Amino acid sequence: MNTPLPMHTTEAPDVSVTANPATTLVEARGLHMSFGPTTALDALDLELAPGQIVGLLGENGCGKTTLLKILAGVLSGYSGTVRIDGHSPGPESKAIVSFLPDTSFLPDSARVSYCLQLYADFFADFQTEKARDLIGFFGLSESARLKEMSKGMREKVQIALAMSRDARVFLLDEPISGVDPAARQLILDGIVRNLSEDSLLLISTHLVHDLEPILDAALMMRHGRVLLQGDADDLRGQHSASLDQIFKETYR
Numbered sequence: 363m364n365t366p367l368p369m370h371t372t373e374a375p376d377v378s379v380t381a382n383p384a385t386t387l388v389e390a391r392g393l394h395m396s397f398g399p400t401t402a403l404d405a406l407d408l409e410l411a412p413g414q415i416v417g418l419l420g421e422n423g424c425g426k427t428t429l430l431k432i433l434a435g436v437l438s439g440y441s442g443t444v445r446i447d448g449h450s451p452g453p454e455s456k457a458i459v460s461f462l463p464d465t466s467f468l469p470d471s472a473r474v475s476y477c478l479q480l481y482a483d484f485f486a487d488f489q490t491e492k493a494r495d496l497i498g499f500f501g502l503s504e505s506a507r508l509k510e511m512s513k514g515m516r517e518k519v520q521i522a523l524a525m526s527r528d529a530r531v532f533l534l535d536e537p538i539s540g541v542d543p544a545a546r547q548l549i550l551d552g553i554v555r556n557l558s559e560d561s562l563l564l565i566s567t568h569l570v571h572d573l574e575p576i577l578d579a580a581l582m583m584r585h586g587r588v589l590l591q592g593d594a595d596d597l598r599g600q601h602s603a604s605l606d607q608i609f610k611e612t613y614r
Contacts, residue, residue: 387412387531387562388433392442395428402428403440404586410562412530415554417573417605418566420583421613426566427464430533433564434461446531460529462520464536470509474502474519487528496522496552514541518549525553534565538572546572571606580605582612
């Protein structure tokens, strides 16, 4: 999945532009979001093509989660324009976007089997056999209850559910941040296990070292804006450094 990521531009956004589904899957123009006196997103411009895994990188409070929630269609009250495959966030976009938030969203008393049925009932594009494959890949039992699981095991269940929809856009918010280092590689292997070649995976993290091997592109944010963006190999070549080194230098 090595489709180049268009470089960020500081030119004034043309809000009349409509995303071209053939070349652009996710687009934002002049995106602004505030929570009281705090600005979460500040005139952010973004353009992402299908067929790639993009790391959404940045320090805490830079706007990563706010951006993902807007793209997922679960947060409103912003200004500017957002398009997902040509659609504004809403029912049409939600039908092709699978979102994994950074907090648990499943009932503690539920068994894994119930969670599988819940997703099958709620999402028409949910692929139950794909989810079962991932559950098995992660070494989990469908009869286990979530309350009996460690945080890392619960995270694996949620990832299995989120990655088993037949979506075009996958948005994962810090999926490995609370996971034991030994389990991170298994989780990343599970995330890309059955990922479609023409889908877009946007995954936020500050654990760049762990994520770097699977990234086709990176997008670094600061103070609600895109600070640095580009194809992973291009960024490494331009800076003569790994993405992890670029990240550390950028945020030191």
